[in-house]
Amino acid sequence: MKRYSVFAIAKEALNYHLGWEKAWASPAPKKEYDAIIVGAGGHGLATAYYLGKNHGITNVAIIEKGWLGGGNTGRNTTIIRSNYLQDSSAAIYEKARSLYETMSQDLNYNVMFSPRGLLMLAQTHHEIRGYQRTAHANALQGVATEWISPAKVKELVPIINIDGPRYPVLGALYQARGGTARHDAVAWGYARACSAMGMDIIQQCEVKGVKTENGVVKGVETSKGFIGTKKLGIVVAGHSGQLADMAGFRLPVEAVALQAMVSEPIKPCMDVVVMANTVHGYMSQSDKGEMVIGGGTDGFNNFTQRGSFHHIEETLRALIETFPMISRLKMLRQWGGIVDMTGDRSPLISKTPVGNCFINCGWGTGGFKAIPGSGWAMAELMAKGEPGALAEAFNMWRFKEGQFIDESVAAGVAH
Amino acid sequence: MLILECPYCGVKAEETELSPGYEAHLKRFGPGSSDTEFEDYMFARKNPKGVHFERWRHVYGCGKWFLAARCTATLEVFGTYPAQSAEPPADLQAKIKAKRPDWKGYK
Ligand SMILES: Cc1cc2nc3c(=O)[nH]c(=O)nc-3n(C[C@H](O)[C@H](O)[C@H](O)COP(=O)(O)OP(=O)(O)OC[C@H]3O[C@@H](n4cnc5c(N)ncnc54)[C@H](O)[C@@H]3O)c2cc1C
Ligand SMILES: [Zn+2]
Numbered sequence: 001m002k003r004y005s006v007f008a009i010a011k012e013a014l015n016y017h018l019g020w021e022k023a024w025a026s027p028a029p030k031k032e033y034d035a036i037i038v039g040a041g042g043h044g045l046a047t048a049y050y051l052g053k054n055h056g057i058t059n060v061a062i063i064e065k066g067w068l069g070g071g072n073t074g075r076n077t078t079i080i081r082s083n084y085l086q087d088s089s090a091a092i093y094e095k096a097r098s099l100y101e102t103m104s105q106d107l108n109y110n111v112m113f114s115p116r117g118l119l120m121l122a123q124t125h126h127e128i129r130g131y132q133r134t135a136h137a138n139a140l141q142g143v144a145t146e147w148i149s150p151a152k153v154k155e156l157v158p159i160i161n162i163d164g165p166r167y168p169v170l171g172a173l174y175q176a177r178g179g180t181a182r183h184d185a186v187a188w189g190y191a192r193a194c195s196a197m198g199m200d201i202i203q204q205c206e207v208k209g210v211k212t213e214n215g216v217v218k219g220v221e222t223s224k225g226f227i228g229t230k231k232l233g234i235v236v237a238g239h240s241g242q243l244a245d246m247a248g249f250r251l252p253v254e255a256v257a258l259q260a261m262v263s264e265p266i267k268p269c270m271d272v273v274v275m276a277n278t279v280h281g282y283m284s285q286s287d288k289g290e291m292v293i294g295g296g297t298d299g300f301n302n303f304t305q306r307g308s309f310h311h312i313e314e315t316l317r318a319l320i321e322t323f324p325m326i327s328r329l330k331m332l333r334q335w336g337g338i339v340d341m342t343g344d345r346s347p348l349i350s351k352t353p354v355g356n357c358f359i360n361c362g363w364g365t366g367g368f369k370a371i372p373g374s375g376w377a378m379a380e381l382m383a384k385g386e387p388g389a390l391a392e393a394f395n396m397w398r399f400k401e402g403q404f405i406d407e408s409v410a411a412g413v414a415h
Numbered sequence: 416m417l418i419l420e421c422p423y424c425g426v427k428a429e430e431t432e433l434s435p436g437y438e439a440h441l442k443r444f445g446p447g448s449s450d451t452e453f454e455d456y457m458f459a460r461k462n463p464k465g466v467h468f469e470r471w472r473h474v475y476g477c478g479k480w481f482l483a484a485r486c487t488a489t490l491e492v493f494g495t496y497p498a499q500s501a502e503p504p505a506d507l508q509a510k511i512k513a514k515r516p517d518w519k520g521y522k
Contacts, residue, residue, distance in 0.1 A: 241462040252458035254437075255487075267449075299435035301487045303464045309416050312432050343458040400454040 001196035003108055010101060023188060024195035029202050032228035033061045035382060036220060037235055038207045038243060040064035042073040042368065044235035044361055045190035046375020055383035060199040063222060065206035069187030072237050075337035077260045078292040079273055079282065080369040081118045081178035083145045085134050086405050088393035089242040089346060090141040095390060103372060109189030111181045116272050118178030119153060123167035123278040132172035145175045159269050159325050166321060167279055178336025179273060180284055210247040216355035231372055232357045233382050238338030241362035249353045252399050253340045258297045258365050259307035261334035265289030279318035291326060297339065297365060307336035339364045344404035347378050349391040358382050421473040422481050422495050428473055436470030439482045440502060459517050464488050466511055468503060484511060
């Protein structure tokens with residue numbers, strides 16, 4: 001792999017840019033691997049990357065039915081934060097957030113991590129109590145967040161209307177090092193690094209069956225034939241239930257659609273990320289100037305990557321009270337992704353009833369921020385066969401035990 | 416846009432008039448059941464990519480709960496029927512089978 005650098009740019013500028021290599025190879029699958037990851041989204045690619053980097057396992061294939069990063073990883077609104085309530089969540093999300101800080105250097109790929117600051121608005125008294133509690137929990141967990149006043153909110157976000165009338169802004173939970181990153185670049189950066197370690201990224205290859213013998217995984221049936229493996233990691237977000245079905249177990253996961261949209265580009269007007277959970281909308285401004293807006297999930301199972309139309313209006317209607325200036329913005333594009341929801345709205349990084357078969361899913365509406373931490377923990381689980389401290393609490397048996405990691409805020413969403 | 420016909424009042428209700436209630440024909444487990452039964456009922460709900468049976472409520476209409484058969488992969492609606500049905504009506508099952516020959520049945 002040729003390194004990207006200012007010298008490389010200068011050299012290529014003199015060379016008509018003919019010397020750039022492909023960022024990753026597209027090999028035909030081998031007969032067998034030490035580990036196969038199904039799903040080349042951020043979580044699958046990060047898992048493969050840390051399998052190589054932290055555990056020296058590089059005879060790895062990442063199998064993707066579409067194109068890499070084309071699932072939720074390429075469809076999300078890229079919010080990164082770690083201001084969660086429960087200790088196990090704070091640990092893995094803060095691990096992820098801290099890895100984002102150095103990801104561009106680590107991968108030699110600019111993922112445009114922008115820790116511009118993130119506010120979660122309190123617009124009801126219930127939220128004031130909730131977020132103050134989270135701020136205290138974060139202090140104990142070593143996650144830097146603070147509770148700020150409405151005046152401070154207005155200072156950070158001049159375009160905001162804090163006076164209501166329906167939902168006045170009563171304060172906010174502020175994480176100064178929260179922010180955004182370029183979603184595609186995260187997938188591409190990991191893919192390039194995996195390919196450079198000799199891993200095979202096999203796109204346009206759908207896994208259609210999981211072969212087991214005596215309860216232990218042996219390989220996968222794919223649209224490009226059978227591929228054997230010693231270990232299998234299932235990291236397919238919305239399709240987790242289907243893959244589990246192929247392997248012969250059930251998951252506490254349901255698939256629903258979540259939507260987002262962007263406006264026409266405008267001059268810079270908001271340099272932080274604002275989330276308004278009561279009215280159910282969140283917004284940031286992209287480098288191109290578009291307002292990036294996320295909404296709510298539909299309340300029914302859906303695999304079509306198309307959300308319900310009325311959510312668009314509901315999301316915008318809700319945001320307009322808080323951000324009156326967006327009322328005349330035209331929305332340019334709108335899209336949906338299929339998110340994998342668990343009962344406690346926390347993920348699974350877990351062994352499964354099938355030997356040498358591991359699952360990473362349930363990130364639902366909020367897993368982009370978790371990609372590096374999740375890959376780190378999943379790689380440890382796959383390499384050692386047992387979860388480390390980061391993954392332990394996220395086992396799939398917690399529902400039977402009643403040991404929930406309850407992050408479902410009042411609205412039942414967490415982006 | 417999802418349109419379901421309420422089997423009680425016959426209104427072709429558009430999604431905003433309805434409230435979703437997830438999996439239909441659930442067998443509820445409570446005190447006295449095993450942990451696995453309770454977990455399955457409470458958390459491991461059916462999540463098929465294809466034919467699915469659901470509860471819906473005509474919340475801004477007659478207010479009643481009813482059941483619907485729908486395809487989660489295409490959003491096609493096969494039909495709706497009253498909530499007081501122990502299983503999907505035979506003619507609806509036959510209709511689904513005709514449209515989706517490899518459908519394995521509602522259980
Ligand atoms: C509209 C929207 C907004 C969001 N906003 C945010 C946000 O602001 N912040 C945040 O942190 N998170 C957000 N999320 C959530 C986040 O996008 C996801 O949690 C995260 O991207 C999941 O990554 P993944 O790698 O698990 O899944 P994906 O990126 O979906 O990757 C899974 C891959 O598996 C592949 N696959 C599936 N089945 C098969 C098969 N049979 N064979 C081979 N491959 C298969 C798919 O094609 C896909 O590429 C949002 C999600 C959506 C939809
Ligand atoms: Zn009715």
